[in-house]
Amino acid sequence: MQKPYLESYPDKNGYFGKFGGSFIPPELEKPFQEIIKAYEEIKNSDEFIRDLKYVRKHYQGRPTPISFAKNLTNYCDGAKIYLKREDLNHTGAHKLNHCMAEVILAKHLGKKRVIAETGAGQHGVALATAAAYFGLECEIHMGEVDIKKEYPNVIRMKILGAKIVPATHGLKTLKEAVDSAFDAYLADTQNSIYCIGSVVGPHPFPMMVRDFQSVIGLEAKEQFLEHEPTLPNSVVACVGGGSNAMGIFAGFIDENDVDLYGVEPMGRGNTIGEHSASLTYGEEGIMHGFNSIMLKDKKGEPAPVYSIGSGIDYPSVGPEHAFLKTQGRTKVGLCDDKEAIDAFYKLSQLEGIIPALESAHAVGFAMKLAKTLSKDKTILVNLSGRGDKDIDFVVENHPIPNSKF
Template structure:
């Protein structure tokens, strides 16, 4: 059992009234946006306990998303590794193929109830964009998705899906043309008409209340997993593993377990091709506190203190910042943050595909890769629960083009 002050953990469950988790978070926005952000915060506080809203969301989670998502014992992989038993929380089986639909439905319903006409967002790998376009079509809102030109080329299948669903995909053409630039472009668009639009942030990042709100919608993952492990194994998992970019799938899994101190928790970042600046996106491993997109968090920074260039095989993890709650959990040592290289992620992508018949998203492959490293070090009586946050349909073309020959394709 970890020796952690439980009062620190209670502080991690909810931010304070100003949106801080310890020293991280907050709301640093232009004065014109402050009342609008406060309006969103107040609207969320009203609807989150509203029985009508809860009933509508739960209905859609069950009958539209397909929740609860299954918990699968990966026996083939576990036996091959010869150590701990690995379980997969199958968020890849959700409608739209990832965990993103969990908060997108909530944000779309909130926007509708607030009388907004459009929802806008950024996307990296395209999963948030697809999920938000799906939710917008369902509730009858216009939808604009900002996506870096590099990611548009890399994640073409998801770009097509967003168009079919009726969303406009707008390229971010400045800088590195990846996720950070997509966030920049979406914020600029939001500033032009914050009254009629809601910026539906795609992770537990951004100004308050978004880190809290997205966390709350995603925590259904951990609540379900907790019940499922108790039903299947009669005990909680010994270890939790999830990938971390902005951090929504991971905080969704971790939150319901934070006070269960016998459960070890691991967040896995992308180490890219090296730890040189611009070759990775290991924010919690190599970053330091800083400001980005209206909040304070651990941040990869260049020599001028500006957000540094980042790179990873997984577009959804390609962000120099991270959720403020993750930053706090690192500082109090409740969660251990590790990193996985591009090569290790690709190895895990093929390992899971060929051992269990499950093709994971490259983002999720980072979590699988760490489980592959950890399992042999533990006894067979131990368990590892991995959040399989998305499926790899979107990545197949890219992986085959870049790595196919190496794996006999």
């Protein structure tokens, strides 16, 4: 009998096929081995599972519900659209699913400080929240461009007690924040742990973050059958690094009749520097300690990227996403800035739900997909975050429509 997918990948060295692995400086090999050993020790322990279940139920607000987007469905006049409401998690996004678990792991290792990068600020807010809850110091690295763009989340992190370190080199966005956070971790591995914010980075982080985020898909698979007699025909989620997508895909990955769509940001066009569509336009390459599919410039270096969604403007993608795409198990959807803004306003005005700009990419693609499918088909969208952080930026740059239609 074939083992379930989640028990089969990655292998013991962190590979999903040829993607993944651990390409790190020698001085990081010992601390990363400590993290692997600690995770293997605690992931199936009764105490860890009990603690995680407790905080998820009594602090985070899990399980998050599934909502039928009736008005949006009627507007699209096609397949029925459902939303997995990760925006209702405490802190407003899916990120707390892995942050609480990573901080429990940090305490198990005796660490005093957690370090992380953030793009849109949701991972930073979630980690600052988890650090406050468990009594650890927190240091968040964020690109200067994103600090200005996502200022409400910057204030939230500071209120929660986090130290904000601006990344001032390069494009001053998510990639540079990762660079900066890695350097800080390298300088103090004894007292710190780097809590990676997505299914990226060296082994074991792509596996760990997927495992912690799988609660989304496992909940959704059971909940969906409260709405419909069968599982969804399609599951849709935005992909930058890809944590929210792997989280919801995890519940359906062994269900071959369910199409899985990872939606990439097409930004302003298909030329290098105008989008962040790694799976669509990238090629195999190593970056930030893992092998995956990445966007490269003419020199073979990570290419400049852009998206209106600060949390998905990353030049690579989680290695598991690269593997699943090359295996044909997942499909790639595309959504550009204009479509994401339209989805942002449509979901707000038709359903009373203001989505994060990252999540709006998944909604925008789902709207296009719904129009191509018959009314007896169903689409489940992972609404990975709420848009409080984005409203000032959106309204300033994209005026509120006069009509919802």
